[in-house]
Amino acid sequence: MKVNGTEQDKKGVMRFLNTRTIVTLIVLMAMEIVLTRFLSIWAWNIRISFGFVPIVIAAMLYGPVPAAILAGASDVIGELLFPTGPFFLGFTLTAVLTGLTFGMLLHKKQDAGNILLSVGIVQLVYGLLLNTLWISLLYDSPFLPLLATRVTQCVSLVVVQAVTIRMLAELTKRFAGSLSA
Numbered sequence: 001m002k003v004n005g006t007e008q009d010k011k012g013v014m015r016f017l018n019t020r021t022i023v024t025l026i027v028l029m030a031m032e033i034v035l036t037r038f039l040s041i042w043a044w045n046i047r048i049s050f051g052f053v054p055i056v057i058a059a060m061l062y063g064p065v066p067a068a069i070l071a072g073a074s075d076v077i078g079e080l081l082f083p084t085g086p087f088f089l090g091f092t093l094t095a096v097l098t099g100l101t102f103g104m105l106l107h108k109k110q111d112a113g114n115i116l117l118s119v120g121i122v123q124l125v126y127g128l129l130l131n132t133l134w135i136s137l138l139y140d141s142p143f144l145p146l147l148a149t150r151v152t153q154c155v156s157l158v159v160v161q162a163v164t165i166r167m168l169a170e171l172t173k174r175f176a177g178s179l180s181a
Contacts, residue, residue, distance in 0.1 A: 021062065021066075024058075024061070025058060025062070025066060025069075025070055028054035028055075028057055028058050028070055029054070029070055029073060029074045029077070031053070031054040032051050032053075032054040032055060032070070032071070032074040032078070033051075033074055033077060033078040033081070033082070035049055035050050035051040035053065035054070036049050036051030036074070036078055037078050037081075037082040037084070038082075042084070048153065048157065050164070051074075052098070052102075052122075052161060052164075053164065053168065054070070054074075055067055055070060055071045055074075055095075055098060055099050055102060056102050056106065056164075056165055056168055057168060057172060058070045058099070058103075059099060059102035059103040059106045059107060060102075060106050060107060060110060060168070060169065060172045061172065062103075062107070063103045063107040064099065064100045064101075064102075064103025064104045064107065065100075065103065066099075066103070067099035067100065067102055067103035068096045068097075068099035068100040068103065069096075069099070070099060071095040071096055071098050071099030072092055072095050072096040072099065074095065075091060075092045075095040076092055079091075085138075086138065088134055088137075088138050090130070090131075090133070090134035090137070090138075091131065091134055093130075094126045094127075094130050094131055094134070097126055097130075098122050098126055101118055101121050101122055101126070102118050102122065104118075105117055105118035105121075106118055106165070106169075110165070110166075110169035110172075112166070115162055115165050115166055115169070116158075116162055118165075119158050119161045119162045119165065120158060122161070123154045123155075123157050123158045123161065124154060124155075124158070127150075127153075127154045127157065128147065128150055128151065128154040129147075131150075132146050132147045132150050
């Protein structure tokens with residue numbers, strides 16, 4: 001049966017409306033909040049965390065939209081339950097863009113090129129440029145000196161995330177059948 005599109009479109013939408021997928025995404029959201037809020041290294045303008053792992057898993061298993069929703073919802077819920085400073089919508093936008101980017105580049109193909117491209121975009125564009133802009137606006141700090149303090153963190157995280165995502169890609173291939181719809 002075709003409804004507003006092809007049979008494949010309907011199956012794609014229905015794929016996300018089952019109990020197993022919703023529960024998996026909720027568990028991943030809880031993991032993201034714990035990894036980001038409690039198991040991170042924090043400094044004033046620097047955070048090192050493995051909170052990206054659940055977002056990457058959602059991106060690999062379900063694609064860009066569920067990963068973006070997971071990332072955005074995790075950011076908002078995490079900040080409401082365990083605030084780390086004033087809520088700023090810019091960080092939520094960065095989280096959503098991160099989920100979208102990982103989902104677009106890692107959902108179907110987790111080769112070295114896609115992994116490096118996704119991590120490069122997430123860390124250098126969103127992490128370094130966008131988040132530095134948000135911090136600069138939020139705390140009325142000059143952008144360029146703040147940017148200089150964050151370069152080392154973002155470049156280091158490119159390596160850490162790329163290696164971690166490569167390992168996750170191998171694990172996800174093994175367990176994708178039991179986790180995805």
